[in-house]
Amino acid sequence: MAISEAQFLKDHDVHPTAQRLAVMRAISASPHATADHIFEIAGSDLGVISRQSVYDALSLLVASGLVRRIQPSGSPALYEDRVNDNHHHIVCRLCGTVRDVDCSVGLRPCLDADDTLGFEIDEAEVAFWGRCPSCLASGRVASALDPSTDRRQAKRSSAVPQYHPDQNR
Amino acid sequence: MAISEAQFLKDHDVHPTAQRLAVMRAISASPHATADHIFEIAGSDLGVISRQSVYDALSLLVASGLVRRIQPSGSPALYEDRVNDNHHHIVCRLCGTVRDVDCSVGLRPCLDADDTLGFEIDEAEVAFWGRCPSCLASGRVASALDPSTDRRQAKRSSAVPQYHPDQNR
DNA sequence: TCAAGTATTTTGACTCATTCAAAATATTGA
DNA sequence: TCAATATTTTGAATGAGTCAAAATACTTGA
Structure with a gap:
């Protein structure tokens, strides 16, 4: 590791408490971990930590731009330290x-959409x-x-669904 | 509307029950609606519908490829009828x-990643x-x-976070 | 037309991830 | 050392969704 975790957090205006460091370490050690997994890792690292502290640290780190939160459909949020x-x-x-x-x-x-509809992306x-x-x-x-693993089975028909064939929304 | 909803569902092997039609209609009428919103709309359309039926219809429609489910971070799932x-x-x-x-x-x-890591995308x-x-x-x-709206405020520092400056993972 | 079987919907309890609120503890600065 | 501030813990609460079983509605063959 190039710099100490503590220094790293300080450099980004995050007060490097034991809990936050443990969370940061857990994320680096185990990219794409869930909050729950991070809670486990940080817990066994630190001895004990509360779930809420994990959530607090995570949102602070995310808000500070040191950690990225991704949230694939159907999965709880995952955290990683590759940012920017x-x-x-x-x-x-x-x-x-x-x-x-x-x-x-x-x-x-695609980083610039054709028409951004006035959004600032x-x-x-x-x-x-x-x-x-x-x-x-x-x-x-x-x-x-x-x-498709639903309790009601669905056999996809081959045709392409087209509910609004005439409209161009 | 070009074709009847009922016919549309039949064409895709979905038995067009009143509940499913109401859900389908609600989605077309209100793209990017939440399950809850669809429950409201379908309810006032049909008179009454159960929440579970809405979820059932939604997952059936999604599994059949007639409806798309999107799930932006931090938001409940949204449904739309623009597919394919x-x-x-x-x-x-x-x-x-x-x-x-x-x-x-x-x-x-970006639809083909550089290296798909052996995944079938x-x-x-x-x-x-x-x-x-x-x-x-x-x-x-x-x-x-x-x-950044977290209860713990975060002032982003201007520097680019770089926790693993030496590694190229 | 009926009975039986199948499909669908409803009901209500439950889970999981996350957030809220307040009390407890630790840290910092005067 | 004391007060003010920051952080963590505790425990309850919420929202979105799922599970399981009972109720209802359809369909099919007799």
Whole structure:
């Protein structure tokens, strides 16, 4: 590690308390962890920590820009310490695994939408969905993150859904 | 409307019950609505409907590919009937408004990541974050979707956070 | 037309992730 | 050392969604 965690937090105006450091360490040690997982890690690191302190530290770190919060559909929030490097995520629909992918070489694609509708855009978030190598290999099918795993089965028809064929909204 | 809702559902192997139709109608009438909002609309349309039926219909419609579920960080799931047209979303950090943006002309940018890490990717989801015209105009600052609105205030330092300056993970 | 089987909806309890509020503790500055 | 401030803990509460089982509505074959 290049600099001490404490110094790192100080440099960014975050008072480096034991709890915050433990949370920061947990995140670096285990990227894409849930708040709950971080609570476990920080707990065994520190001896004891309250869940609320974990949430407090997390939102402080996120607000200070030291940590990024991502929130894939169907999953609780995940935290990572890679910030400001414009990378994206691939999420496995079957097991929920999240991996980092760097953005296509040199491109910041789609980062400006054609028509921004008057919005002032400060961030573009890209998530890829699919199936990870190990799930592909083991031929897994069902999953919590996959809507088709619903208790009511859905057989997708081949036709392309088109409810508003005449409109161009 | 070009075709009847009932026919539309049938065409996609979804048995068109009153509840499902009402949910479908609510979604078309009010794009980017929450399940709760859809429950309201469908309820006043139908007279009465149970919350569970709304959830059931929603997941069936999503699983059948007739409806898309999007889930911006910090917001409950939103539903829309524009599917298969590769559009993206702009979300206002201040008021939560969601608008559609078409993807840059002819491009499906970033849709193939550089290195897919062995994943089989089936979807790319792009969300832009920023501030909408009306919030910009009214100079609003605080918000539920904005992490900096936390009870612990965070003054972002100007320096770029860099916790792993030496590593290239 | 009925009975049985299947599909769908309703009801109500429950879970999980997260937030709120207030009390307790620790830290800092005068 | 005391007061003021910052932080953490505790425990209750909330919102969004799921689960399971009972009730109702449909469909099909006799």
